[in-house]
Amino acid sequence: MRAFLNGLFRLRRGPWEMIASILIGVGIVMLMQPYVLILYTYSFAVTLTGTVMFLVVSHFPEDET
């Protein structure tokens, strides 16, 4: 957990990509779930945020450790 937070603060690729991937995954589940309409409504915003974030953070440097 500490390494993860450290990577976040030092703008390292690994942890940021993980956050972006989680956002994309959550967005897709929200888009396709059959239960709550409000989740569907906000799904695109979540997926778009995750996708744009993924594109940006994939240019961050890798953690050396």
Added chain:
Amino acid sequence: MTDSPITRVARATPPGMARQVRGLSDRAIAWIFVAPTIFLLLAVNIFPLIWTIRLSFTNFKANRNRPVEWIGTRNYERILTDSDIWLSMQATAHFLFWTIFFQVLIGFTLAWLINRKFKGNDLWTTIIVLPMMLSPAVVGNFWTFLYQPQIGLFNYVISFFTGVDPSSFQMIGDVNLAPWAIVIVDTWMWTPFVMLICLAGLRSIPEYIYEAAEIDRASKWRQFWTITVPMVLPFLMLAVLFRGIENFKMFDLVVQLTGGGPGSVTEVTSINLKREAFEKWRTGYASAYAIILFVTVFGLASIYVKALNKVKER
């Protein structure tokens, strides 16, 4: 001196052009070769994408000659609060999940069986891959006959195994069975593709790893889970990626089989999108819809490629 192809090309180049080329740097020559491809890519992929993004913020209708109004994110708001589109997303999710599940399960099992050395396995491989070589329109058409309640073979096979009257159920006319009807056909058609990729993975595993495991007295079960599955996993993930993207935009097979019906239970997003764009002619609205689907597939592919790279690094 040998007459190499490069020498021959150099000799055949007109002196004027040769002089011009000689004055160019390697980078410039590389750009000259790459430029047509880049131009084509920009014209065919990037420009339409940017144009679609622009249209998605307007009320443009391709069949009306009226001034286009900028309406901001209203198209997106309408799509994301529309319960019909939400239903079509659910139909797509059902189709996507179950086709991939069955294709991976059956495809891997078939590949594992075909990989065993037995007489005539090449013939079996050829027979199994036949459905994949057919056109989706043809497959959709002949499965509608197979699903016919009176004359269809499918209903008689089900009747043979379960004892149910063959004319008592309709695979493509029943709201509960129709989503499964398209899953069955897609699985029938595309399982061979997954099988071929898995077979490539299985055949890439060196025999000596199994021999070493035998010497260490590892059981067949253990060998399967610690050698076969991890080494085939990157191939399997690649197959899932291809099938996932393909099935997300599935159109022809479903149109031929059910046309999105009965009602709209099999109306997957691509059919819904086509209706919005080319039947209702709501071009701006359909553009916003296409962008939502594009971002979803792009996001999904991004995390998938990342996962694939991680598995390969292991």
